[in-house]
Amino acid sequence: MQKIKLFFTKYYEALSYLFFGGLATLLNFAILLVLQAAAGREFAAGAGNVLNNALCILFAYWTNRTFVFKSKNHGKAAWSEFVQFVSCRIATAVADQIIMWLGVTVLGVTLWLFGKDCGPLLVKLVAQVVVIVSNYVFSKLFIFKKK
Template sequence: MQKIKDLINKYYEGLAYLFFGGLATLLNLVVFAVFQAALGTAFATGIGNILDNVICILFAYWTNRTFVFKSQNTGKAAWAEFGQFVSCRIATMVMDQVIIWVGVSLLGPHVGFAVANAKLWAMGVKLFSQVIVILSNYIFSKVLIFKKK
């Protein structure tokens, strides 16, 4: 039992990032799917994806700050940290939007495909995008935002 505790303590940050990153990704995919079901693929891959990302950025900041990197910054330092976090997440949001635009609008199924197939394709593109975004966000968070002093 002690070995397990030692491993968790040793790899806590990575494990916590995977767990809370998984929750943020799940939230991202669920909101995307809800937008897609309620308002259509065009909305979900456009404005909906941006709204989806804003919700997830706020959730991810709170979980990363509180549970993953356990930031102790207050005042101006906390605001600077938040600004860096949001800036980096906006960069990966743009990356997400570009991947979705290319994947759905340029490479996606068009004429002759059922709507269900187009929706499934869009969700697959969103999943692929999330893998790239998660890796990028971890690097930004670890190297630029929540670096240990």
């Protein structure tokens, strides 16, 4: 039991990043599915994906700041941290948008499961791998770096 506790203590940051990143990814997929059901495939992969990313950026900032990197910044420092976070997330959201556009609109990736077109979900999965890795690097090295 002590070894397990030591493991979680030693790797808390990475494990909590994966956990909360997983929650953000689930939120991203849930919003995608709702938008696709409500407004169609093209909207969900286009303008809806922009809204989806904005909501997920706010969720990710709160969880990263509070639980993962445990930032203690206040005032100007906290505002600077937020601006850096959002700027980096916008960059990876652009990458997500490009991957979604290429996969869904240009390539027309289609995957039929249980009578539903899950192509956008498959493309979103690929995009999320790129986004999660990039976001961790930005957060760890630039935004929430320990001083």
